[in-house]
Amino acid sequence: MFNRKAARFVYVAIFFVAIYFLAVGPWRETANSLRLSYSLGNKEQVVENPTSDGGNVITDHNIPAEQALTENPPTDKDSEHLAAERLAADKLAAEKLAAESTTKSAAKQVQTAVSGSGSDSANNNVASSPLTSTEDDKARYEHIHSLLPIFEKYRPKMEPLHKYKDDKEAPKKAFTDTIPVFTKEELADYLQVSKEDKDILTKSHRDTVEHLPSNYPKGLFKGQGVVFTSGGKYLPIMVTTLRMLRRVSPVIPVEVFLADKEEYEPEICEKLMPMLGARCVVLEDVYGKEFFKSFDIHSYQLKALSIWASSFEDVIFIDSDNVPIRNVEASLQQEPYLSTGYIVWPDYWFRTTSTHYYDIADIVLGERVRGDLSVTDPKLIPQADLKNALPDKSSESGQLMISKSKHYKSLLLTVYYNLNGFTAYYKLFTQGSGGEGDKETFLAAALALGEPVYQILTDTRPTGRFDPEGFEGAGMLQIDPYEDYKKHVLKTSPKDVHGRILFVHFNMFKLNIRLLFSDKEKEKFSSDDKRVRYCGKPSDNTEWFDYQDIEFYMWREVLWTACEMPKLGINFKDWKDVDMTEMCNKTTAHFKWLEKTHNS
Template sequence: MLILRKLLVVRGARRALRYVLMLLAFAVVYALYTSFGGDSAGAAALRFSPLSALAAKNVPYVFYTALFEALAEHRPPAGPSHAADLADSECRLEGNYGLNDLDKLQQLSWHNLRHCYRVSDEQFAALRDSHAGFVRALDTTVLPRIDSLVDVGSRGIVTVGGARYSVLLLTMLAQLRNSGTTLPVEVFIPPSDEGDDEFCEKFAPSFNARCVRFSDILPPHLVSSLDVKSYQIKAMALVMSRFEHVLFLDADNFAMKDLDGVFDTEAYRDTGLVIWPDLWRRVTAPAWYDIANVSVDLDTRARYCYDDVSPVTRYQKQGADARAADSRVPFHDLRGTIMDPASESGQMLVDKRRHARTLLLALYYNIHGPAWYYRMFSQGTAGEGDKETFVSAAHALGLPYYQVRTPLAFDGFHHDTKAFQGLGLLQHDFQQDYALHARIQRQMQARHEEYARYDPGYNVEASFKEPFLKQNGPHRDVEVDVMFLHASFYKFDPWTLYDQDCFMTGKTHEHLRGYRNQRRYDFFDFELFNFRTLQRYLCNEDSAKNMRAFRYLDDKVSEEDWPRMCKYIDEHVRYLEQHPVEKEKH
């Protein structure tokens, strides 16, 4: 009472009351958080000491406290010790499924997938209730506070830096500006990876980018105890960004054309969320649709993989039973499900105000992903992690999104002692794809009777992609441009490239060219550009221009190894300059 009396005298009744209420509020939040123990992998990310937030100044701690209170209050039950135990003896899943694995379609059916991720009645009820509770909390306690956290009308690119990612951003940011893109960039640095001051203070600003530390935005009590890792960081960065219109890019994802106009496109304006495809079929468990209260019509087929334009009668006989044990109808071809293929989240466009609920539900999926949702969405297939959380969140909330139909392509080479090295994923121009999709719809409608006839030999590659997506002559794989090159294998991390003898033959240990599909991006020498960038900033003849103050490189590269690494980079630059790719004769 003595403290309260002093506050009344010195600061006035209103201010005193506000401080008392704040103390009480944080005491309640503290009690709530400490009551949520359990062994869920998301629990560690939710522990904090809220009383220290009183020291925070100019930080939107009210919103983030409400958000993490909702994440904790509606946390699902502890996850299984071994996710594989959720599959019963009738499950038949065999790794990854390509878009044309026609002999395995039965394994993608509802009948099979429901055997591959089964939860108990008790677990199902808890998962369903916690999911519904969090969605309710978004509308009642979290969302009313979010508008003040977005700069209305702002546009920009969001990425994640720190540790190895800061090194990867040397080439990513250089190519971004080389493409003609001028959008500002926010580089989010998680608490565990702070410390690359030279990168943040010199390199990033020279490319119209700025580092954003979690401590710049989150209350101190959250920063000190928040334990987000790996895929969870991307979801946090998207929530914390001040941009209203966001293009997210992984640190190893490169702009292959000017991106300044992406937010002015019809595809973006119509939906506010654009998702790109992965290489594989989708295997999301039917259980998720029930947990998220998403209605699926198990008796009605809506499409064949990414062909949602052809009449269903073109590829399916009347009377096919999608629920039958011998059904060859993939579950994700049914009405109400998310369309194939799976998602690849190395790039994403999102309107934060329009899709605020999407991003917050995606954060929920990521915080509780290791315990439940990552496995539920991907069932142990390639790239399991955050990649399905964003499209799944939008789908669960009934919000619009556009999935790029044009399948991804590869750039790479056949190694002399190893298999094909798929170095980069080529993702396509979403607006060109959107316009092409609309044109195909018009073509199908104009010739409906022809395409409605049953074709027993229908194949999505030969019957849809080849005649409709490859219409621009023999020198182009598809009609739409390459917009992004996701260098997910052989990342442009100079130490790893040198240490693992990347871009070199196995038998003779000679340099070779890895990226050979340059016709897809107007014969721009992507590989040479990136090696020159590494040479310029890490191995410059003028030692004063070298950037060596990276925590990641300090840990990896010894004083003796640094000149060897630079020798490798110099030699590869020289090799590429002496062996350019010849342009095809038309």
Template sequence: MVLLRRSILPKVSIVIGLLFFGLLVLVSHQFGSTDSIKDIKLHLQSINLNSDSVSSKKKIKLFNYLQEDIESLNTVSVDEFLHGNVLTKKLFDTFFDIVIENQLYYPLQRRMSLNDNGKPTIDNVFFKKDPNEILSEDFLLNMFEFPEDFINDLKIKHLNIIDSLPKNYKPKFYSGSGYAIVGGGKYSWYSLIAVKCLRNAGAQLPVEIILPTKDDYNSLICDTLLPELNAKCVNMENIFNKKTLDKMKISGYQLKSLALLASSFKDVFLMDSDSYVVNNPENLFKSSLYKEKHMLSWPDFWRRTISPKFYEIAGINVTTEPIRHLNDIFTDINIMKLEDKENFDLFYDLNFHDRQGTLMDWSSESGQLLINKDVHFNTLLLAFYYNKDGPFGYHPLLSQGGAGEGDKETFIAAAHVLNKPFYQVYKKSDGAFGFYNHFDTWEHGAIVQYDPIKDWDNVGLIKNQIKNDIKKQGTNFKYDYSKYFIDELTASKSKPLFYHCHDPKFDPFSISERKLMFIRDSENKVTNKRRRILGHDFPRNQVDLELSLWNIANDYLCDKKLSFSIFNDKNIESFCENFMPEQLEFLEKSNFLITENYDESKFEENLSGSTDIFEEDDTKKESNEEKEESN
């Protein structure tokens, strides 16, 4: 028997050796010819195809070993989830482990240098906003070069993540409807302001401020001020395993994908802490649009610049025929005559994102997102994966240096990959309320986002207008995207919902120190004349946001004299005595004047933030007096 076993051992070793060599050859096809065997072995280890794969492979399916615990998992209450139930921690720990096991092996070198904020330096930013520009497959492929080893590595990892997602699972530990905002540090102040704005606009649903760490807990905000507003702090370290969180090193805008999983609401409205409502958004939760689509997103200013390589990595087949133009999915594609060009070449002459299998234009802005977790739980898990490997991988894939590269495309991309429904607002966001910076460059101060329900009604009117024009004009009809989907979707025909005040954020001391509320002259020098940073369009909103923001600050800082740690180094007494009274007086007087003279048709002028309204009013009075005298 001993001799027999000894004779078998060499043969077994040969077989094992051949199998391993065959595996190396198979995987090597995923690499370029310059990759060494050492690289391939390391890659195999990174995706758990090593000698320990038998034990680790159990984790590749999220519910392989949790299936027997599903009934127990379904008994977990919302309160138990928020306080760190062992079963929900195990659920997310398992998925996070899978994400870590499948993390990016070839990070993009072009994104490895970081700026002062710890974010990747975008070496070449693209501002693509012209609807008439052709963003073809050729153009998109030349925006950013993705190495073959990067692509092949992600093909394997992406498939592993997709295979790990639970099938037809609806978490029972999420319940009800509400808002989620990421807080922590100075963002807890911004979050508090955002909650006050919700209440001032009439919104009543509860709010959860998601804190990344226990160190972000602030007694004044969490225990005193938020409970008065039907809001509370939720600590990620209670919900998820702290060791796992530390291992993943999630930070910055990556936190939003984690906050969506940490929020206890089934229907959750994620808002950036600097995104303030100007009209009550709560009719969205019960709208037929949301009940049909289960996810509402908002557009950015820019065209979609996702790399064709992303679709290759995700295993999505992109056809060669156009099925729409930009986001017009309603007009007959044959009437558009997109291929009506001499020597037409699909690769060069057609928008890549007009083709089936791709996401349609425009790009997305993630300052606000309403989502149903019953339908989109897997979407959120996949979006988390995209963000975990985002800065050096998926963010460049999804934007390629397009303005605003970051988490903004990850949620809608995840929904698309999983073939889940969503609706993105057609009315493009407006960059409004601008100011001149110290470099004499014009910057917008806020992004205005509009009501999806009103937007869908407007799109319905446009669809009918196109049909009628085709019927009337017959063969003379000439398709013009801008005529219908830009010229007809104006600010005056839409309903503002959010002002995403990203620059300047509402830090009253910073705004006053930078003198942003004062008009600059032709030489970019600060004058002593005040202006409204947030423009003159508020009469059609439920609140005058700018006046409301300063009233909130005055209430907390000056009237109640509350002490916020982020303002400990500020002379609050001097600020309240010298600056605040003049600021409030200006805003109250300008509120009256603007309301009295408001003309909704002058929406571009109303969205401006640098006019001297009192001088304009004096000019109007002088003009009227001259007319009266001449008569």
């Protein structure tokens, strides 16, 4: 009897060790038998050690993205196959890692983290993953400050671009529309850029690229971690997202960046964040008040600055309202991240980059390398299909993954684009079309420097619900990168199966209950007969959400922040003037209704 119990204990300990090393271990999985690298717009690709079955050597990243709403949903058989495939792979990896290390310290850390992950609550006692020391921070910030004069010296000194021909911005065309032909000629004609301004921007871009370093001092950035940018009314939303993250990635370190000291909340940063293995960082303290004031840093500009200032070498950036529904750091140990060190996801919109940008960045557009190559009339060829052009779709930066060691210079160029975003680059990249902001700056910087990057080809899908007035969107479903890689590179997964979701970006539905209970949505929380599920019925989303009732789980975390967190003497500034008893009661009522409709 004793031997059987001992064996069971050893097996459980080995399992926890394996999970730990999968999540945060210091090792890095090799690229198995396939190593693929490519650059956007570059027809010549390289594949080393192709698969034994003669895997295709890709000569062009020329695979049309599916139309999201017209794809056939996966059958139960398809879903079972995908789940079985991943389960087998996870088991194999766990066995391999367990054999490599059974250290007591690792087992103890994982058991500590897992013990706080009870089925009825998020990880209230999750182990605080080690973050960098004060000395590490000091060295990193000194390095950052040594580079800030480059951005100051070579900034474009000009008035912001704002004029459009006939006051017409580029039209918004999404995946539900007929594929538009945004030609090179057409996209040169919306945003008006004078010769003087173009010369200023071109010189500024060249000088900046020339002086930015390609590498950083050894050891300056370390390990893997998640980065959030938040503050104010978005902080309650971020905490819900962070608690959801801890359901699937319990120990990966997290850094939350706040713009300035006004957004720093001691109760949240000093009491709650350590409970969740996270810490707060004030961006203004990193870059200095004068630098913030000089560039009037706000809004979209904060994201790139947060990624740069973070202590991590491998960064997973997640928006405050973007919920991960499976382990996120696993993607850092798989293709396509292993080959490229950079992953970006698509937006709904087709690309409307100004042709002037390519001139400014010294990028020469070539012949058509994407789409229907039989069409050669320039009036029928989208600019995005040309060699060296940013390809369709446009980017959605609610999530991205980047290796600083592989892409340090392009990250710095991204910072440059954002510092001068409101002056020029936000309009140059989007021309007033859908989602104008920082979202194109990441991919564009990598393209400008010829750095490898993986652009997800599977279209994002909307999640939401149907009511008598039509479809009401709540968020965007973004695929697991390895699922996309299997479909479009390995070609081992059917294209008519969307693949497993990694992120649900709630870009329309903002889960701050103070706002939900007081604005136009409040009627939906007044009684059970008026309540709605913003993501629709759970039965309609089983494949996309891995058979998880995501909305139910999100509100479970909100229930904790509304009812339990105040008992710890912790509350958000955004909720300070709210009757927390009433807020708790309303949240409880909605959560119980979600529980009753769990199997709908």
